[in-house]
Amino acid sequence: MIKNLKDIFMLLFGCLLVAFGTYFFLAPSHIAAGGISGAGIIVNTFFPNIPIGLFMICVEILLFIIGFIIIGPIFGGKTIFCSFSISLMILLMEKIYPTVKPFSSDTLMQLIFGVLICGAGMGIVFNKNASTGGTDIIAKIINKYTKISIGKCILIPDIVVAIAACAVLGIDKGMYAMLGILLNATIIDRVIINLNTYKQVAIISSNGKKIKDYIVEVLDRSATIYYAKGAYNNNNNEVITTILDRKQFLKLKEYIVKIDAKAFITVNEVNEVLGEGFSSII
Structure with a gap:
């Protein structure tokens, strides 16, 4: 339940960022940086009486049906929630701030x-x-079918919008739109990578049991234990390995410092983790 509420909050936060960036930064400067919002800016330029939010809702209904059929109901349900949330947020912004000038x-x-x-x-x-x-x-x-990063996939339909922006809004606006599309694709990929970056931690400590208990009971993560022989003194050491997100790693490091300041820790960053407790392997 808590995880579902967190997912909903994150989706709404992401939608708010998209709506805010579109309405207060891109639309006032008539920058059609790809997507339906970009197409909406182009249409709104020709037909000012057609609100950008209303245009987005109409087009998204058609594309939503396609996505629901091809990708599946879970993706479709989340997408309709996000797409209508963005459109409604923009409509609300248009009501509250009907005249927006570039910052x-x-x-x-x-x-x-x-x-x-x-x-x-x-x-x-x-x-x-x-x-x-x-x-x-x-x-x-x-x-889904090519496994190309989502940022690069966005380039394909958005370039069409950029070409239209060149024809409708002028070559300067079109070039801005093309630059925006390239930046957008890069930012999306970087955000996804950062959100899925974890710490792979290996720990050698004289208080191994306390550290294992902390990982399992407090951080709610599992760990793998193996034994290794040190080359310097030939001692057998217990090595605890686990994978944590950034916040969990900081908590674990603080805990280890308190109970064993002489512990030996190695840390590697991993960009993707699949399996139970992480992203689905399917």
Whole structure:
């Protein structure tokens, strides 16, 4: 139950970042940096009476049906939740702040901050096996069958939007859009990698039992134990190995310092862990 609530909170937070970055940074500067939001900016330029949020909802319904059929109901359910959340958030922002001017006269700064915020939000959403809807569903389908990173998959449909931006908004805006798409893809991949980075820890300590108990009972993680012989004095040592997230590792390190300041610890970063307690292997 707690995990489900945490996942919902993370999805909503990711959606809020995407909506905020789109409405307050990209849209005011007419930067169509890919996706349905970018297409919405292009349409809104021609037809100001069509709200960006309303356009996104209509297009996302069609793409959602496709994603639901091809990828599955779990992904589909999360995606419809995220896509409508973003659209409704943007509609709400349009009601509260109907006239939004760029924060900066520098279009490049608007682009960088907008893409940073949106890319971080999209990375959070993708990491929870969902998408923000729109062309992201197409990217997720490509990722499913090709195993290309999700950031690179997003480039494919978004480039089409960028080409349209060149034709509609001018070559300058189109070039900004292309730069935004490349930055967005890179940020999404980096966010996903960082969210899935764990610490592989190996510990040799005279208080091994206390450390094992702390890992299992307090950190709620398992550990593997093996024995090794030291080359210097030929002593047999118990080696405890475990995999933890960043916060768990900091807690474990603080605990070890308290009970055995002479413990020997090695740490490696791993970018993906599959299996029980981590990401599904399927």
